[in-house]
Amino acid sequence: MLARIKEFLGMEAKPKEEASQQEVEKVAEEEKTKPRIGYIHLSGCTGDAMSLTENYDILAPLLTEMVDIVYGQTLADVWWDDENPMPEMDLALVEGSVCLQDEHSMKELLEVREKAGLVVAFGSCAATGCFTRYSRGGQQANPRHESFVPIADVVKVDLAMPGCPPSPEIIAKTVVAVINGDMDYLQPMMDLVGYTEACGCDLQLKVVNQALCIGCGTCAMSCPTRAVTMTNGRPEVNSDRCVKCGVCYIQCPRSWWPADRINQDLGL
Amino acid sequence: MVLGTYKQITLARSTDKQIQKISQDGGIATGLLCFALDEKIIDGAVVAGPSDEMWKPEPTVALSSDEIMAAAGTKYTLSPNMWMVKEAVRQYGLEKAGIVTIPCQTMGLRKMQSYPIGVRFVADKIALDIGICCTENFPFESLKTFISAKAGVNFDLVEKMDIGKGKFWVKTQDDMISFPIKETHGYEQSGCKVCLDLVSELSDISTGSIGAPDDWSAVQVRTDIGETVFNKAVDAGAIELKPIDEGKFGLEMLTRLSKSKKEKAMKEIDRRKELGLPVPYKASSEKEDPLANV
Numbered sequence: 414m415l416a417r418i419k420e421f422l423g424m425e426a427k428p429k430e431e432a433s434q435q436e437v438e439k440v441a442e443e444e445k446t447k448p449r450i451g452y453i454h455l456s457g458c459t460g461d462a463m464s465l466t467e468n469y470d471i472l473a474p475l476l477t478e479m480v481d482i483v484y485g486q487t488l489a490d491v492w493w494d495d496e497n498p499m500p501e502m503d504l505a506l507v508e509g510s511v512c513l514q515d516e517h518s519m520k521e522l523l524e525v526r527e528k529a530g531l532v533v534a535f536g537s538c539a540a541t542g543c544f545t546r547y548s549r550g551g552q553q554a555n556p557r558h559e560s561f562v563p564i565a566d567v568v569k570v571d572l573a574m575p576g577c578p579p580s581p582e583i584i585a586k587t588v589v590a591v592i593n594g595d596m597d598y599l600q601p602m603m604d605l606v607g608y609t610e611a612c613g614c615d616l617q618l619k620v621v622n623q624a625l626c627i628g629c630g631t632c633a634m635s636c637p638t639r640a641v642t643m644t645n646g647r648p649e650v651n652s653d654r655c656v657k658c659g660v661c662y663i664q665c666p667r668s669w670w671p672a673d674r675i676n677q678d679l680g681l
Numbered sequence: 682m683v684l685g686t687y688k689q690i691t692l693a694r695s696t697d698k699q700i701q702k703i704s705q706d707g708g709i710a711t712g713l714l715c716f717a718l719d720e721k722i723i724d725g726a727v728v729a730g731p732s733d734e735m736w737k738p739e740p741t742v743a744l745s746s747d748e749i750m751a752a753a754g755t756k757y758t759l760s761p762n763m764w765m766v767k768e769a770v771r772q773y774g775l776e777k778a779g780i781v782t783i784p785c786q787t788m789g790l791r792k793m794q795s796y797p798i799g800v801r802f803v804a805d806k807i808a809l810d811i812g813i814c815c816t817e818n819f820p821f822e823s824l825k826t827f828i829s830a831k832a833g834v835n836f837d838l839v840e841k842m843d844i845g846k847g848k849f850w851v852k853t854q855d856d857m858i859s860f861p862i863k864e865t866h867g868y869e870q871s872g873c874k875v876c877l878d879l880v881s882e883l884s885d886i887s888t889g890s891i892g893a894p895d896d897w898s899a900v901q902v903r904t905d906i907g908e909t910v911f912n913k914a915v916d917a918g919a920i921e922l923k924p925i926d927e928g929k930f931g932l933e934m935l936t937r938l939s940k941s942k943k944e945k946a947m948k949e950i951d952r953r954k955e956l957g958l959p960v961p962y963k964a965s966s967e968k969e970d971p972l973a974n975v
Contacts, residue, residue: 577799581802623959628761629762629782630764631764634768635767635800637799646758646761660800664793664798664799665789666961667961672975679883
């Protein structure tokens with residue numbers, strides 16, 4: 414499964430002739446083992462982890478039978494310090510943005526990129542910065558901590574799953590897609606890696622200004638903070654409420670259009 | 682597939698006399714939602730209900746047949762029904778929500794169901810989507826302007842509006858005024874110009890007046906859910922059927938109008954692509970079926 418993902422993402426882009434028999438066997442061996450997952454908690458509120466655990470019905474078999482959680486403070490109680498090196502991971506879910514002034518966070522993120530095959534920006538803080546974008550420092554516990562950025566600003570990210578938090582369903586659907594190697598389903602999440610500067614004002618800039626808005630109201634429905642209302646059939650964003658999660662623009666039917674998947678899901 | 686994928690296409694109308702009286706054509710949206718509510722297939726529905734202002738609809742969560750019937754009839758302006766979907770599930774606690782959507786709203790709904798990125802436990806509460814045929818939609822001020830300027834009717838006196846036989850009809854208590862539909866061009870919202878969907882191709886059941894005689898609707902049953910609900914309503918006698926006319930004023934017209942909407946939209950999509958303007962759909966050169974809604 415992971416071999417397929419890596420191949421698709423061009424992470425094992427070795428030319429065919431170089432792939433020795435030994436390497437093929439290694440990949441085959443890897444296929445049999447459960448994927449090793451890490452959960453890295455940077456500057457976020459743990460809401461994304463909470464949303465993950467809301468998949469009660471699939472969580473137990475997922476955690477015990479399908480994957481190995483090898484790293485994480487909340488899900489596995491494994492910490493990284495000088496005596497305990499960070500383990501190798503097939504996939505790392507990173508929650509939270511990264512604070513440029515926080516040496517520990519920076520070090521951990523860079524180490525994760527080294528140790529993980531795939532890095533997922535999990536939740537809007539990691540993907541777009543979300544409400545940590547408003548930070549201006551000058552507060553305890555460390556007044557110097559003021560610059561929080563999406564993790565893609567610092568390391569290469571393979572998948573982005575925004576949301577404040579991402580819904581339990583999208584997490585479950587993504588996990589299933591990863592296990593099935595369903596790249597078509599994951600494609601939008603790969604594309605969203607580049608969407609790091611999100612704001613409710615994207616509705617105005619990228620939809621209304623571009624003559625694309627049809628006033629369906631999907632943006633206003635999906636806003637987690639009720640920052641978006643509809644006035645005369647157009648979204649109106651209360652910037653005091655907007656947390657810059659990007660969900661309104663991501664759910665807009667005029668931002669990207671997954672037609673094939675929808676037809677498939679509906680049996681059409 | 683100019684009319685999308687469907688299991689059945691037929692003329693249909695509600696058998697309920699009250700619904701026939703108040704609804705637009707065959708009263709299919711109203712009739713099916715009332716039936717589904719009675720049968721507990723849905724426990725409420727998001728509809729374009731009345732607001733404080735005449736002819737300006739407001740997305741409303743209807744919990745009774747009366748509330749569904751209060752939303753009967755077409756309003757030719759924007760009602761962001763998707764906005765109320767989360768409200769319906771959270772505030773009203775609907776477990777099985779019905780919804781009426783025009784094609785673009787159907788697309789927002791289906792995208793949310795396939796990719797519920799930020800929408801927690803709402804997608805699975807949608808039990809039935811009735812799609813409405815739509816050629817284009819008008820901002821409220823546009824509607825007011827051409828009703829008063831083209832038809833010369835005081836907006837407050839309008840009793841019913843309709844599009845049919847190439848004309849926009851305005852009915853008042855003692856008059857029926859019409860003007861060619863062509864004259865509404867330039868008043869529609871521009872987002873409609875790239876829309877490839879006339880017949881709500883992704884709904885469970887779609888309904889509209891194009892291709893149907895007066896007081897009937899042309900209905901397409903599309904999904905398994907749609908088929909189950911529709912057949913139940915027909916078996917129970919809530920909906921009666923009549924085969925659709927294959928000819929010039931029936932299926933042929935529906936096909937022709939859908940094709941022409943798609944062709945116009947594809948031209949605009951290609952033009953936008955050339956200009957480097959964003960558009961979520963593929964250029965005609967990028968897809969097998971140049972008229973597909975992709």
